[in-house]
Amino acid sequence: MHHHSNLFFNEPFGFSSENLRTTLKPFRSFFKEITLKKNGFLVKQGEVCKYFCFIDEGVLRHTIEIDGQEKTTYLGMQNTVTVALNSFLLQQPSRKSIKALFDCRLWIMSRDVFLKLRENNPDFHKFYYNLIEKQLCLIDEYRLDLLTLSPEERYQKLLENEPKLIHDIPLHYLSSLLGISDRHMSRIRKNIK
Template structure:
């Protein structure tokens, strides 16, 4: 977490230590939920280790995986976090995981007393927007095989830990189609 915060080039060691003092470490087992639909996301978390998937239920009650979160990334139900409204998504740990979390209640005084934390939250908001835009564009213009290759190239060390039916859902294809793609690129 310290290295992640330092990468923004905003914070002094003292500011990072204050953040860490207000944070807590939480361990989740494979299958545990970080948040479920209709809960309010009241914390910002950093994935120290583990893999998470974000999903929602379609009108037909099918689980639609739309995001994976890997180590050294932030984890939250972002729209619920900023709006303080019930989440439309579920975030589940796909592996045993360890996260570092700070509650919104503890984060707000930092943002009120230090503009660096406001800048940090602004950067996070911008990154979330860019990632959402990329996801939309990629799902509209790239074929499933290209999206699969992109996922493999970005996270080769973790991809084997994600069940294939979640990858297929993420790509918007059937498991059978994913099997054909995997056979073609092998």
């Protein structure tokens, strides 16, 4: 059985990477291509998110600051879409930051264009509906995993579902995402190979 319960995937929301890219191809002209350098922000906590984003290359890290500490809440991987959705849709200050873990090439779409497409284009509307539906299921499973799986089990699940992340993403970001202390994560890694 193949689970995608962590909030990062190479095959997002039930779409394979190439399928997602193919699905978005007819809408490519509505996106603007930009480069976001390492540590550059797509949106900062407290600011309004202006863009719906497809990650063509790179990784975007979603973070929140709690008691002066930055916590990773999500990793947006290559060939996935990402957005601070509440901020983007409601035009409210974002409760999180989204920044580049590495240099990234992104396709971004403004809110006005996004809303027009969503309302007037049945294919884009269907894409968006499926995306949100799958994401809600994954968020629910992720929350349950945090409550029911041990740190070792969460790491094992990550290892099975996303082995590339173990090599590509710095350990302290993964431990933050999985709700595990850096020290405990190091111990788990030594015991699980």
